Amino acid sequence: MTQVNDKQTKKIDVQQGIYDENDRLAAQTRAELDQRHVFAINIMGAPGAGKTSVLRRLIAALNDVPVAVIEGDIESDIDTRTLQAEGVNAVQINTGGACHLDAPMIRTRLKDAQLSDHSILFIENIGNLVCPAEFQIGEHIKLLIADATAGSDKPYKYPLAFEKADVIVLNKYDLIPYLDFDSTFFYKGIHALNMKAPVFELSGKTGEGCAPLAAWLRIQRSSHK
């Protein structure tokens, strides 16, 4: 903000303090989860990328593993109610306007999540390709869900989310025949930012391609213990 420099400087000072405090609380959460051998996955993605659809497929594929879900939304509890109706242990965080989850929000809600030892905790972040990537929330890995219908240029336009991801999903793969999706351009963009995250092409709607991602998550969870 070029014309409000005084306020901007104050804002940056305050924000740095909030980042530091946030990271400290995220580390506390991670340590507590480690003690209980809980593996936490921060699911990030744009609005409508299919975070909940993919999550439901993963929970079905991991049916021998105890699972808990914390659902983040600005308002509404549509996804939490869907999951609960399917017998999933899910709790809601409504941020009431805030564009991302943060470590304090998770700490406040963690006791309500009724975690079992050796479980997987999925935390579905606010639908937003920008802000969630800046905040640790106590997760062990970040799972980024991109979707084919959003176009192949997303790694170039929202680099931080792709850079920070430990694993990337290209969702809505069933719609590829009806789109002008440039796979080469998409993967080139990812590889310029992130050489370590595997990319899984799948469809949360049909379930196709979800099993390999579930298998990969099992391995990450085992190797983390």
Place this chain on the structure above:
Amino acid sequence: MTQVNDKQTKKIDVQQGIYDENDRLAAQTRAELDQRHVFAINIMGAPGAGKTSVLRRLIAALNDVPVAVIEGDIESDIDTRTLQAEGVNAVQINTGGACHLDAPMIRTRLKDAQLSDHSILFIENIGNLVCPAEFQIGEHIKLLIADATAGSDKPYKYPLAFEKADVIVLNKYDLIPYLDFDSTFFYKGIHALNMKAPVFELSGKTGEGCAPLAAWLRIQRSSHK
């Protein structure tokens, strides 16, 4: 942020100051545009909703009206280069991380946009359904682009963007046959928030349905003068 109350209070104070300063600068911009009979449209939408595709269709349909574009992106200038290659007068703002455009950014870049009197200024905001809705940037109307592939629950999950919109586009309408899109649920969600904004169903990809939106914008522009 429940456990960082002191910092949170400071953050809110500083943010209110930034909102006020932002609104003051937005009003200045709007007054300057009014003097020159320039009609400014703030285009908002999630990443990959198809903001640029719809914009290109509108520019083609409004081919007798002088047009300028300010393209907002966190990084990259992909869309600006696409528009410039088509002969469109377009300039880029890169926010370098910030999740929305604000009034100071627009004021800084406005002189580079080479506005003609009686033109339309399209400002494409950062792909984000949350933060852009909170900031005026000097626009006369807000055009919200939702897309069918993102699902019919978006008005419930991102209410502020739908509430503040003066006109709403349901893009990617060509893909409806391949989706489980619940139109009744979508419109019910919009009408609970916003009874005044018309909704245009169209496809930025095929161009179908874009002419009625262009005609509506012409009327808004004329009645504004």
